[in-house]
Amino acid sequence: MIKSTIFSVLLAATLLQVHAQELYMPRDIKKAYKNETRSLDGRPGKNYWQNFGRYNITITAMPPSRDVKGVEQITYINNSPDTLKRLNMKLILNIHRSGAARFFGAGADYLTDGVQIDSFKVDGKNKAWNNTTASATNQGVGLTKPLMPHDSVKLDITWHFQLSKRSGREGVIDSTSFYLAYFYPRVSVYDDYNGWDRLEFLDAQEFYNDFNNYTLNVKVPKNFIVWATGTLQNPKQVLQPEYASRLEKSMTSDSTIHIATVKDLTDKNITTQNDMNTWTWTANDITDMAVGISDHYDWDAASVLVDDAANRRASMQAAYLDNSQDFHHSVQFGRYALGWFSHNWPGVPYPFPKMTAFQGFADMEYPMMVNDSHGTDMSFAQLVQDHEIAHTYFPFYMGINESRYAFMDEGWATTYELLIGRTEVGNQKAEDFYKQFRVTGWIHDPSTTEDLPVITPSSELRGGYGNNSYGKPSLSYLALKDMLGDELFKKALHTYMSNWHGKHPIPWDYFNSMNSGSGKNLNWFFNNWFFTNYYDDLALKNVTKTTGGYKVDIQNIGGFVIPFDVKLTYTDGTTETIHQTPIVWEKNQKQTSVNIKTKKSIKTAVLDNGIFMDADESNNKWTAK
Numbered sequence: 001m002i003k004s005t006i007f008s009v010l011l012a013a014t015l016l017q018v019h020a021q022e023l024y025m026p027r028d029i030k031k032a033y034k035n036e037t038r039s040l041d042g043r044p045g046k047n048y049w050q051n052f053g054r055y056n057i058t059i060t061a062m063p064p065s066r067d068v069k070g071v072e073q074i075t076y077i078n079n080s081p082d083t084l085k086r087l088n089m090k091l092i093l094n095i096h097r098s099g100a101a102r103f104f105g106a107g108a109d110y111l112t113d114g115v116q117i118d119s120f121k122v123d124g125k126n127k128a129w130n131n132t133t134a135s136a137t138n139q140g141v142g143l144t145k146p147l148m149p150h151d152s153v154k155l156d157i158t159w160h161f162q163l164s165k166r167s168g169r170e171g172v173i174d175s176t177s178f179y180l181a182y183f184y185p186r187v188s189v190y191d192d193y194n195g196w197d198r199l200e201f202l203d204a205q206e207f208y209n210d211f212n213n214y215t216l217n218v219k220v221p222k223n224f225i226v227w228a229t230g231t232l233q234n235p236k237q238v239l240q241p242e243y244a245s246r247l248e249k250s251m252t253s254d255s256t257i258h259i260a261t262v263k264d265l266t267d268k269n270i271t272t273q274n275d276m277n278t279w280t281w282t283a284n285d286i287t288d289m290a291v292g293i294s295d296h297y298d299w300d301a302a303s304v305l306v307d308d309a310a311n312r313r314a315s316m317q318a319a320y321l322d323n324s325q326d327f328h329h330s331v332q333f334g335r336y337a338l339g340w341f342s343h344n345w346p347g348v349p350y351p352f353p354k355m356t357a358f359q360g361f362a363d364m365e366y367p368m369m370v371n372d373s374h375g376t377d378m379s380f381a382q383l384v385q386d387h388e389i390a391h392t393y394f395p396f397y398m399g400i401n402e403s404r405y406a407f408m409d410e411g412w413a414t415t416y417e418l419l420i421g422r423t424e425v426g427n428q429k430a431e432d433f434y435k436q437f438r439v440t441g442w443i444h445d446p447s448t449t450e451d452l453p454v455i456t457p458s459s460e461l462r463g464g465y466g467n468n469s470y471g472k473p474s475l476s477y478l479a480l481k482d483m484l485g486d487e488l489f490k491k492a493l494h495t496y497m498s499n500w501h502g503k504h505p506i507p508w509d510y511f512n513s514m515n516s517g518s519g520k521n522l523n524w525f526f527n528n529w530f531f532t533n534y535y536d537d538l539a540l541k542n543v544t545k546t547t548g549g550y551k552v553d554i555q556n557i558g559g560f561v562i563p564f565d566v567k568l569t570y571t572d573g574t575t576e577t578i579h580q581t582p583i584v585w586e587k588n589q590k591q592t593s594v595n596i597k598t599k600k601s602i603k604t605a606v607l608d609n610g611i612f613m614d615a616d617e618s619n620n621k622w623t624a625k
Contacts, residue, residue: 022523024455024531028193029508037192038506042513043499049079050399050504051190051210058217058278059183061293063176063224066163068183074155076147076187084147086140087155088196091115092182094137095203096164103204103462109165115185121156137201138188157185168203169362169371170290176224177294179360179371182207184289189401191504199403199459206402206409207395209287211502216281216289223268225260225299227292227319227356229368230283238277243270250301251315256331260299262322283367285502287396290366292358298322304335306342307349314338315354324374326381330357333382337389337420345419347490348497351397357385365391365413379425383417383433386424390416398497399504406458406465408507411473414438418474418611431611438471443536443613455507455530475536475562475612476529482563483525483581484518492517524586525561534559537615540607541591543622550602552594552622561585562612570600571624577608 025033032038036045057072078084094100094114114136117129125144133139147153163178164171170181189197189208197208218226226238235244243259250257260270271277283289301317316334320327334355342349352368360371363384370388375381393416394409395402402409421430442450449463454472461468481489495517496510505513511526528534537558544551552566561582568576576598584592596602607620614620 023508023511023527025508029506032193033508035192038509040512042495042509042511042516044503047081048503049081049192051079051187052077053187053210053212055184055186055212055214055216055289057184057214057289058219059180059291060219060276061178061180062221063178063293063295066165066172066178067160068163068180069158069160070184071158072156072184074157074187075152076155077152078147078149078190080190080192081149082190083149084143084190086142087147087153088188088190088198089139089141090186090188090197090201091137091139092201092207093161093170095201097136100137101200101202103202106203107166112162112164115159115161117185118158118160119156123154124156138198155187159185167361169364173294173360177297178292179358179362180291180293181364181366181371182288183291189504191401193506197401197403201403204465205458206406207288208401208403209399211285211287211399213284214282214286214289216283216291218279218281218291218293219276220279220293221276222271222273224277224293224295225270225297225319226279227299227317227358227369228279228281229286229289229291229366230281231353233280233282234278238272238279240269240272247301250317251303252313253302254304254335256300256302258298259301260297262298265296265298286352286367287399288367290369290371292319292356292360292369292371294319296321297359298327300328300331302331302335304339306338308343310349312349314350314352317354317356318358319356320359321374324359326375326378327357327359329378329382330372330385333385334389336424337386340420340423341390341393341416345416345490346393346493346497348393348397348494350392352392355389355392363388365389365396367392367396379429382424383421386420387413387417390420393497397502398500399502401504401506402458404457404459405507406469407454407473408505408510410469411477414470414474415477418478435611435613438474439611439613442467442471443615446615451533451535453531453533472529475560478611479529479560479562479582480514480522480525483583484520488518524589525582528559528561528585528589532559535615536560536562536609536612538562538564538607538609539616539619540605540622543602543605543624546595549595549597549599552596552605553591554594554607555591556585556589558615559589560612561589562609564612565608565610566594566596567606567608568596568602569604570598571603572600574600 036047039045054075059070061068096112097114116131120127120129122144167173170179189210246259297319303313303315306314316331318330338350356369358371361373362371364371365388390413394412400409418434452464454468492514496513499513535558539555541553541555563581566578605622
């Protein structure tokens, strides 16, 4: 019996691997599987590796001056089997330089001189640096000696930059409120399928970072509060006792504690009254750090239980202008989101010690931070915060290459935004908004660029980027959930997340993990949703009387394998809804039939795709003659 079971498992795994090869795979990705850094069963291969850094960073900001100075030491460890003669450095803020490649135009308020390197040392030896290259969000650095496998190199860097006046993902929020993101020179990712990540950062695309350990010191004048990724190491050194006590109490409080109010801020006695205070933050096994600074933002906090087994709570904090009514609810909105995501979808305990919502202009995620804009619609404000917090899992728990495969994180955040939204505002309102915000623009736009395959690298997209990153992949995840059912879908999803937590998955790792986790060959489904130019459009072709009922013939004009409802009205006035999952398309993706057992006579039959909006609804109804 044991031998038979083992044989069956091995046979199933072998069949899944064979089937996994049916999906198109680029030559560089094939090489990774050949080298066994990735496995066709969905797991990292026996030769998988990824590089790692220890970052010790100190920055000084003195608002209202927009000038920021930085000093850092990076210890970079080469875990690859390759000898590295050069490093590639990422300098994201050089996107602000005149002449940098961008999707969108840049006015005077956006432009700066970018990152100015004052000194750059490799293992203590000075290296020349070119501060004038216009499109230098990447810059190579020659090493004094080759970096051998499993060896390390130390980089000492001093730099400065000026914050952009036109705040987006980072920059000046107001004269004494700043948001700092992507603010430090970093070593870019060197991976097993692409080598150095040398993609230029374009202003509409996102990021790809290694998991590193960070110590971050932020030096600011007295009366300025700092919020950042990670855990504040010295609250009693930078805060007056009353405010340090309020912060500590918030760590176990369900109710919102107002750590700093308008009155407190006006009294200017929140922080230690040194000329300069150094706020120290640490975070390990994380992909980035971000910082918010202000001398007039309210500060709220509470906490929520996120891990029942460990009895672990996470802090939820908010920093905002007092007249922004939506942000007065941010802590409780966030508590609900952290708890819901931990216990429902994805059903993985929130992995970090805290989350902070900072009022800015970006509606953008960072590890343990969201930079969200102020809005008057409370439901939309909650949805935006939900979406950005959902990114905790993709790309921060899973080290997604957003630059090339944005659908691997934006599609999931969009999916969770809908699922949690149903519990917040009800199914109808959440789904109506999902359709309006995520589907309508695509399904009613027949442009070629809108129907490009989802697998198309995000770095190669301009038109169609939004649909390929958000709406279409989200629909694919929801279609798969509908087909597998919640229990099996979650099992497969957890297999994927367990396989690749803290690592760098690519789409084929997702496909293979879901195959293994579900115990099913889903490649027909993945090929349909990710490798084709399909869209959503069904047609009800005919309703035929049969022995014992009717046969409803449905044609799949658009091509995507989507769930749908057949809504029947009988001549006696009664109604019935028959749901079909995408499994009905497995054998024939162009047409299917639904057999209806009934003794009644059908008056009308209507196809309803729900959130899988139909491009042409004129052929979705049949009426008996």
